Amino acid sequence: MSPSSAAAPARTPRLVATDLDGTLIRTDGSVSAYTASVLAELDRRDVPVVFVTGRPLRWAREVFEYVGSHGLAIVTNGAMVWDVATDGPRLERAIQPDVALSVASTLRESMPDVLFSVETVEGWSVEEGLVHGRRIAPVRVGSLEEILAGPVLKLMARRDGANPDEFVASAVELVGEVVEVTHSSFPLLEISARGVTKASTLAMLCEDLGIAATDVVAFGDMPNDLPMLTWAGLSYAMADAHPDVVSCASRLAPGHDDDGVATVLAELLGL
Structure with missing residues (x-):
């Protein structure tokens, strides 16, 4: 075209x-x-x-x-x-907290270097160790369990150096029957509730x-x-x-x- x-x-x-x-x-x-x-x-x-x-x-x-x-x-x-x-x-x-935690744990078992952040109604929270350069600081920095304490609008998984399309394909194989997995730019998985x-x-x-x-x-x-x-x-x-x-x-x-x-x-x- x-x-x-x-x-x-x-x-x-x-x-x-x-x-x-x-x-x-x-x-x-x-x-x-x-x-x-x-x-x-x-x-x-x-x-x-x-x-x-x-x-x-x-x-x-x-x-x-x-x-x-x-x-x-x-x-x-x-x-x-x-x-x-x-x-x-x-x-x-939203994704319920128990589902988000299970998905994150499954991804980390296969890809130990992955780091997570979440979007909630209140704002953006990041896992300890995730370097960010956003103009708006995260509302919370903590453990995976702490940032997944409530309903999650979007779970994000970052793996520096990964090929974005290959990263998505691997994640879909692991958790694609539980959540929706996609991406829109660099190697950052964007994960939503199933069907969303x-x-x-x-x-x-x-x-x-x-x-x-x-x-x-x-x-x-x-x-x-x-x-x-x-x-x-x-x-x-x-x-x-x-x-x-x-x-x-x-x-x-x-x-x-x-x-x-x-x-x-x-x-x-x-x-």
Whole structure:
């Protein structure tokens, strides 16, 4: 496939679902003025935009100003739906602590050098020994048992030097029947409760809104977007996406540094 402005689908999209990093957001972390203007026009036309991201709430908030009054956010790979307009949770789908601890223990038995961190409603917690460089300090640093004391939105496993795709494949063999395992960048496993993906949560949200999958257009760039791109009636991989995503999506959009999402939406909706 190549970036193109193919003819509009039989149904004009009623909802837009887009990943953030590597998709809507540029490499420098910004949202361009052009993309912001297209999203604002969608809001004026009552077309809801749903940010569907692996980012936790605390990090996704940085771009909530662009989602519009009709906007919603699915964060931490489907573990939470956040209503941006009311600034409150709409749905939580957490991993129970005993399941998270069992999964972490199984992974560590096979890969002793793996280190864990977790995202919860309260924030980010890390296992002792995990070096982090985030702007926001973790709310807790402790033993594996201590950071897994309550419900977990996302369990993350880091193994420096590992090949990301191979790391995921090994983890799926070990715990794939118990939890969902994916990744979105460097060798960092992103683990959610069984059945919790960007797609499954988006499907639940769309059912509440009375919107069918055939009326959804979705955009993504990394393996954690694959379920969503498969589910949506029309899907776009970014031009610089992971090869598996390019193979999966219906069409190809220009790259994220070239305002690919906004360019496609302008064409599809005749903006």
